[in-house]
Amino acid sequence: MVQIPNTPPPASPAPRSVPTSADVARLAGVSRATVSYVLNNTSAVRISEPTRRRVHEAAEELGYVPHAAARTLRAGHSRMVLMPAPAVPVGPLYGQFINELQWALGRLDYTVVQHGSVGLHGDEAARAWAELRPVAVLVPGIGLGPEGVAVLKRAGARAVVTVGPARVEGAHALLMDHGSVGHCAGSHLHARGRRRIGVVVPQEPGLEAFSRPRLDGVRRALYGTDASVAELPLAFDERAAAELAARWRELGLDAVFAYNDEYAMLLMCALQDEGIRIPDDTAVVGADDLMIGRLLRPRLSTVHIELPSGRDLADLVDRAVRDPDATPEAHRVLGASVVARDSS
């Protein structure tokens, strides 16, 4: 980093102590309880309009901001919905889903907080999350077990919702079966007459939770047919793709499901550089239905994945928070369908 020579330091304001609700009460000439009623918009207590105004003016003048932690302690729970921040850079599909979810929860008056629990796993992470006393926790991926769910509930979480391949005891489940993504791709390639089908398995850590079920899905689709499946480990870099492409003819494959559109672009490009014709020699199918697939030549066939709507998920969270003792719900939320273009 390049240090920039400072212009003469701006006169820094004298350090002030953090204003409290007691300061607001003193300035407004009311009790602390009244301040709390007014600023939390409590309707249970009747407070005159002039008093309300005086409290608001005093809070404004002092720059008082309510303290979420203090409110949490009083109420026993917060309006905070906690999610772990994704540890791998998320694709545009998932990023959009998260934004929609935050927006929908915000409209229901929740605050969404993504906890950067990098390096913590499973129930250990649950303990770190529990320290913030969220009212609900939303956990994508795998790793959280029944013990972690119990830790969160004991810490006051009224709802734990997992988003992953299987149910976890005590938690609501949005079941995302990535096997269906692979199944789609496998059936499509088989229907197009392909019989020796490669499946790309990314070597980047953190993707196994998606790549394994996708591979298994292809296997399931082809089970009992005359087609065979070959696992193709691949790192997301040009050299690895070129090496795989150089071995392509001896592998004798006539199709490949490339995990997703980005890997498909990487591999397709390497295959074309090797003189392999697509789709004549090898059919290629990606997944995620990203824009880049439509820009490739030939245009990339892909599996379109339908994530749950952020609004539906926000409604589930809210329902669960209102009725923490209800039997956990389970919903299948992943839709998968092939978009056939020119590469297969």
Next chain:
Amino acid sequence: MVQIPNTPPPASPAPRSVPTSADVARLAGVSRATVSYVLNNTSAVRISEPTRRRVHEAAEELGYVPHAAARTLRAGHSRMVLMPAPAVPVGPLYGQFINELQWALGRLDYTVVQHGSVGLHGDEAARAWAELRPVAVLVPGIGLGPEGVAVLKRAGARAVVTVGPARVEGAHALLMDHGSVGHCAGSHLHARGRRRIGVVVPQEPGLEAFSRPRLDGVRRALYGTDASVAELPLAFDERAAAELAARWRELGLDAVFAYNDEYAMLLMCALQDEGIRIPDDTAVVGADDLMIGRLLRPRLSTVHIELPSGRDLADLVDRAVRDPDATPEAHRVLGASVVARDSS
């Protein structure tokens, strides 16, 4: 969402109340103060090993998790570093930066929390963040003003760090001048003999903070030369790109700086479909140096952007927290250099 018929509901455990440090103290037969000393690893007080063990065992048995809010109230501040969650889906470059930053702050014993303040802007957002009483706030982009900084500091934030184009009074500043990205691209195209240079300006909301300075940077690079600059509004979809490409010949441009690699891919593909030869008829330069640029044919020239290291930024945050009264620092952190490939 598809509701899945429930198997017989698992016997839900009887609701328990949230265990407190008082419960731990009772079970371990020690005072609450001792529980607090042991679980917060305070070294100021000597406590025997057997007592420590008894407290840990009792906490384990009860499933007690410390309460961050209570600790915050006692200590007057937390170890929470708050960042707003990005409102637009972030690219891989920025995603990696965020991950590294979280990891580095985690090693310094901070908890990173991304606040989903979708729909809140500037100082209004600052008030929502202040409610969580973070010890430091890290704000990318623009919008936060001196008033917002003051709100955060009054609420106990020891450090506010902005990451953007200009300094904000009272805050440390990581200055990212995206003008340098455009300047690089403009100088490069001029040096290659191009004289009628288009600059793509994305129509997606939220990108103006980057696209405007990039456009201005190109203008600055060409100021006083015989080259001209044309602004090209473009939405990120195939139809918009095809329409722009159809008008290309009448625009009479011999080069385009396409905002970033993704827009470059979109536009390059549309130009090639129109029979425009790249780089012979039109040179194309992207930015971000993504993998996709190396997979395009011709290979895409791009501006490589160097973000600050997450570790350096974490160190700055930590330094600022330790010395909240220090004069705000300002660092230039954006490196930009052209990677010339075959498209320009």
